[in-house]
Amino acid sequence: MLSDTTRGADIKPFLKWAGGKTQLLPAIEAKLVQLLQHKSSIDFIEPFAGSGAVLFFMLREYGKYVKHAVINDINTTLTDCYLTIKHSPELLIKELAALEQQYFSYASEEDRKKLFLEKREEFNHLQANPTRKSALMIFLNKTCFNGLYRVNSKGGFNVPFGRYANPTICNAPVIRANSEALQKVEILNTDFTETERYIHADAFFYIDPPYKPISTTASFNAYAKEGFVDEDQVRLKEFCDTVHEGQAYFVQSNSDTTNNDESNNFFQELYQDYTIEKVKAKRAINSKGSGRGEIFELLISNDSVLRNHQPAGKEALRTL
Secondary structure, three states: OOOOOOOHHOOOOOOOOOOOOOHHHHHHHHHHHHHHHOOOOOOEEEEOOOOOHHHHHHHHHHHHHEEEEEOOOOOHHHHHHHHHHHHHHHHHHHHHHHHHHHHHHHHHHHHHHHHHHHHHHHHHHHOOOOOHHHHHHHHHHHEEEOOOOEEHHHHOOOOOOOOOOOOOOOOOOHHHHHHHHHEEEEEOOOHHHHHHHHOOOOOEEEOOOOOOOOOOOOOOOOOOOOOHHHHHHHHHHHHHHHHHHOOOEEEEEOOOOOOOOOOOOHHHOOOOOOOOOOOOOOEEEOOOHHHEEOOOOOOOOEEHHHHHOOOOOOOHHOOO
């Protein structure tokens, strides 16, 4: 439980994130409520953590139903950032406050850009100081273009300066609230398939992989140097089959490849045995203004598994 000095409203993502799930939360919540008609408590598993929009929503709004949570990501710098917030929030806040003060000590955009590039260089070469690396990651995230996290083939962060007038670099209340909420969260740094060991009938898997690009200009998923290609999407489908066979419930979000090509039914064919729903979303990151706007994304789930679960009972239903 959160202490009196920590406001639950401050449990929210500490990073801006391209493709964050905030706008899909109502549709994901509807799926969760559907599950909680059958379960009085669940384990929450997220094999692709990203900025944690769904994780922090779960902990903020449905924390009393979550017995245990597990998040995983292949990006070591990202998972180290989660671990730093969980275990060393005050040290992180001290580092961020100093970076914020330094950033705002410069009045001109050119001087701020120079500082950004210096910190980006430091970030890409820093090895053995996870607290400093986490502070630099948050600093760069708040001051880079569109909150992207993109790396080159060598794993170097290469997003350009963002030109924000007044970015919030050190958000101490959010870091402290998240630190307390993360105390019941296990944090892994491995391939998504390693979360298979958490499959059981009371588990809820929210799966948010790097999206399959819907056009040649829409590939913003290179946040790990290995990338995430079609073969990985097929591996992920096999993983979802394993989750389903273990009687756990999963909800996956992914791109709708029919947005640009009605004949490109990649996911409709791959997941033909599961429930597939189209959800409206706004695309905000595109190099061309004409490429931004409302599109569809997919929610893929194994709704059929719910028929094998018994209702949670009147007491559980009254609390929803």
